Amino acid sequence: MTAETRCVVLEAELSRTPSTELPLRSIALVPVVNDVEDDTIKLKAEKGKLAKEKSNLIQELIEARKNVPELKKLKKEKEEYGEERLKLYRDLKEAHEWIEELENLLDEADQQCDKLKKDIEELDDEEEELLKKKSVVVRELDMVKRKLEEKERSGELNLKKIGELTAENRRFTERLDEAKIRIEVLNGEKLKLEQNQKKRSSDSNIAASQCEEPKKIKIEEPDEKPQITESKLQWKNLFETNRALSGPYMGIPPATVHFNPANAFILPPPPPP
Incomplete structure (x- = not known):
C-alpha cells in the first residue's frame, strides 16, 4: 500500500470516527503518519534518482541521434x-x-x-x-x-x-x-x-x-x-x-x-x- 492510498484510507476512517474518539484515534494513528512520512521521503529520493536517470537517458539519446x-x-x-x-x-x-x-x-x-x-x-x-x-x-x-x-x-x-x-x-x-x-x-x-x-x-x-x-x-x-x-x-x-x-x-x-x-x-x- 502506497503513502497516497494510506492517506485516503485514513481520511475515510476519520470521517467515520465520532468526535469523542478522535483524541484516542489520533494517538493510534501517530505510527501510521510516521510511516507515511518515511514513505514520502523515500519516494522523493527515488523520484530524484529517476529524474537523474531520465536526464542521462535523454543525453544518450541525443548522442545516439548524432551517430545515426x-x-x-x-x-x-x-x-x-x-x-x-x-x-x-x-x-x-x-x-x-x-x-x-x-x-x-x-x-x-x-x-x-x-x-x-x-x-x-x-x-x-x-x-x-x-x-x-x-x-x-x-x-x-x-x-x-x-x-x-x-x-x-x-x-x-x-x-x-x-x-x-x-x-x-x-x-x-x-x-x-x-x-x-x-x-x-x-x-x-x-x-x-x-x-x-x-x-x-x-x-x-x-x-x-x-x-x-x-x-x-x-x-x-x-x-x-x-x-x-x-x-x-x-x-x-x-x-x-x-x-x-x-x-x-x-x-x-x-x-x-x-x-x-x-x-x-x-x-x-x-x-x-
Missing part, C-alpha cells in the same frame, strides 16, 4: 561486405581444392622420382657387373695375347680363338655403352622431374599465399580467351610425361585423357547463391 548517419553508413557497408565476403569464401574454397590437386600431383611426381632412382640403382648394379665381366674378358684377352705371342715365336697360331675373344669383347663393350646411354637418359629425366617438382612446389606456395583472405577484391570476368603461357605448356609436358611413364592416368586410359592448357589455371565461375 554513421550507423546507417556502417549498416550499408556491412551489407556490401557481406556479399563480397561470400564471393571471397567461395573463391577461397576453390583455391583450396586446386591446392589439394597440386599436392596429389606432387605425390605422383615423388613416386615417379623414387621409381627412377630404383631404375638407376639397378642400372648401376648392371654396369658394375658388366665392368667386372669386361675386366675378366680383358684379363683373358691379355692372357691369350701372351699365349699367341708365345705361339708366334714357336710358329703355332690360333686365329679362331682370337676372333672369338675379340667378338666377345666387342659385345661386352657394346652392352656397356648401351647401359651408359640408358643411365644418361634416366639421369636427364630425373633432373627434369626434380626441376618440375620444385616449380610445382613454388606454384603451390604461391597459390597458398594467394588464398589469404584480402580486404577487398574485385573479381572480373575475362573479356578475351586466355592464352597458353610457358608455365601451362610445362604442365602439359609434365602431364604427358607422367602418362607415358605410368600408363593409364588415375584409372583412365590414355586415349580418353584430354588436356586443355587454356583452362589449366582458370577457376570455374562461382556457384549461384
